[in-house]
Amino acid sequence: MIKVYSWPTPNGHKVHVMLEECGLRLGRDWEVFPVNIGAGDQFKPEFLAISPNNKIPALVDPDGPDGKPIALFESGAILLYLAAKTGKLLPKTxxxxxxxLQWLMFQMGGVGPMLGQAHHFRMYAPEKIGYAVDRYTNEAKRLYAVMDKQLASSKFIACNQYTVADVAIFPWLRSWENQGIDWADYPHLKKWFDLVGARPAVQRGVKVLADLRKPLTGDKERDILFGKTQYGQHGKR
Structure with a gap:
């Protein structure tokens, strides 16, 4: 059984959704182990052994490509691994x-980092820095506009079939309101968002661990995620 070490964040949900979309079912084909990033679980030695960047998600498959166990970190790499393992959601031609792949990289290099920064400075920063809020909110709007334009002529984000690129992007847009987005400005993207969100596998995937996530309110949690605890771990084992 595949072991997934995760938390209910966009990158965690990418892997949860991908597993379900590939026909792998929670409790039958894979199991999930919560890594509470607000409590510092990501710094535990046993987790760092499979995710040296101390980030979720991570995956351990006892039946790797050569029949031996394989451990993977980085959500994009995990998505590609699952696509190769199951033969699903990545076209053959x-x-x-x-x-x-270019739209998957668009998510990994743009959508994830920039929307994450927008969310951080709008919601979590201890002080509101106008320049940072404006910069990342505007970048979020630019990225939404890129996707909206693409979806004006394509049913799904990369082509007219549902792929790993859609799986990667969808969870990041679920916090659209906190990113300063008005769906009225992006009608094609909103149509796609509703279409993907209605998929049963997507609905199952975003529910995984969802009941464990609580609003970030304490200074200790902020320190672990964004402060000296996070950066003080550099180089430690």
């Missing part, structure tokens, strides 16, 4: 495959 080179043309379509690279179309999908």
């Amino acid at each position: 080179d043309r379509l495959k690279f179309q999908v």
